[in-house]
Amino acid sequence: MCTLEKRGNLFILTLTGDDQHRINPKLIGDLLSLLSQVKAQATRGSALITQAQGKFFSNGFDLDWAQAAGSEQGASERLLHMVESFKPVVAALLSLPMPTIASLTGHAAACGFVFALSHDYIIMRRDRGVLYMSEVDIGLTMPDYFNAVFREKIGDASARRDLLLRGLKMKGDEAVKRGVVEAAYEGEGEVRAASVRMAEELGKRKWQGEVYAEIRKGLFPQLSAVVGLSHKTIATPKL
C-alpha cells in the first residue's frame, strides 16, 4: 500500500501499485504508522516527499468499501468513519517537524487532493493529471476540515469557489498560475527530480523541526484547531 524510504536527509513516502490509492482504513493506518516513524527519525535538515505510482496520486475515499456495507445507512457510517479517521493524517502532516512536499505524478481528487494540500508544497505534472474536488458532482458535502484546508491554503477566493463549487478539473499550468501549487513540470521523471531538488534545498536550511512545525501551525490556525492540534509559542529565539 505504502512504503517509506530514507535517502540521506530525505524521507520518501510512496503509495505503491497502479491503483487509485483510495483512502480507506487500511491505508490510513499505514500512513499514520509511517508518519510516526518519520517523526521519530527526524533531525535538523530532514524533509518529506510523498509520492505515488501509477495514474493517480489518490482518488479520494474508498467509496466501494463504504458501499460494501450493504445498506445506505451502513455506507454512510463507513464514509463518516473514513472522514473522521483521516483527520489524524492531516494533523500528523501539519505537526511534522520538517518541510513536506506532495509530488503529484497523477490525479489528486477529493480527499486525495486534501491529502496533497496538507503538505507545505505541491509539485505536479503539467502534461497530465488534474486536481479535482468531485464532491459537488457526486452530491457529497464537505467535512469541516476540507473547508478549512481550502480556506487557509488557497488564498484566491475565486480559485476556492471554482474548485469546490464548480467542480473544476484543474491542470498543472492553471494550478501554478492561481497559486494552488508551487510548480508544474513535464513528465513523471521531471516532477520527481524537481521534488527531490526542492526537498534538498529546504533541507539545507537546517531548520529546527519543532520550531518549523509551530510556525506552520500558526499559519493554519483554523485547520489546526479543527484537526485537534494545539499551538505552542516557543519563546526562546537563538538571538
Place this chain on the structure above:
Amino acid sequence: MCSLEKRGNLFILTLTGQSVEHRLNPHLITSIIAALSQAKAQSSRGSALVTVSHGKFFCNGIDLDWVNAVARSNQEAQQHFDHLYHSLKRLVLAFISLPMPTVAAVNGHVAAAGVVLALCHDYVIMRRDRGVLYMSELDKGIGIPEVFMALFRAKISGSTRRDILLRGLKIKGEEALKMGIAEAVHDGEEGVTDAGTEMGDELAKRKWDGEVYVEIRKGLYPELCGMLGMTSNVTATPKL
C-alpha cells in the same frame, strides 16, 4: 420591479421598473426576494439562475431618495436606512441560500449596494466596453455595514479587497476580470446578457443537487453565513 422567467432549466431574473438606475428600496428588494422564493420552489436538479438588467446601470446602490423622502428628521432617515439595511441582509440571505448556481450579468454601472447585489451571485460577468464597478462609500463618507464587509471578505481576495473598498477605484470590466472579481467580460449589453444565460445553461448541465450545492456554498463562506444566521445541514448521503 423585477420579473422572473423560466427558460428550460434556467431562471432569468430581470430588474425592470421605471428607475433607470435600478436602485434598491424595500419594494424592489421584496420583489426580488419573492422571485427567488419562486425559483427555489420550482427548482430541480440542474437549475440555475441568471440576473440581468437593461440600460446604463445594473444597479446604482440604495435608493437614497426613498430614505430621505418621507423622513421628517435625521432620526427618521436613519430609521429608514436601518430598515433598508435589514432588507438588504434578507436579500443576501435569499441569494446565498438559493439551491442552484447563480450568475450576475452586469450590463452597466454597478455601485455600492449594487456591487453587493452582484457579489451575492456565484459568478459575475461584466461588460468590457462600458460600465464600472465602484464602491462609492469612501468618497461619499458613508461607512460599510458589517454584512457587506463579510461578503467582500468571503468573495474577494487580499489586495483586491483593499483596492475596491479603501481606494475608491472605478473598476472597468477588463480590470475586474484581472482582479478576479469578474469571471468573464463581453462587449455590448446583449453580449453580456447572452454570456450570462449561456453560463447559466452550462452550469445547469452539471445537474448538481441543489441542497448539496447550498451546503458547499455555505462551507465556502462560513463567516458570512454565520452572520446571516444560516445553520449547516447534516452531510447529505452521496449516491455511492
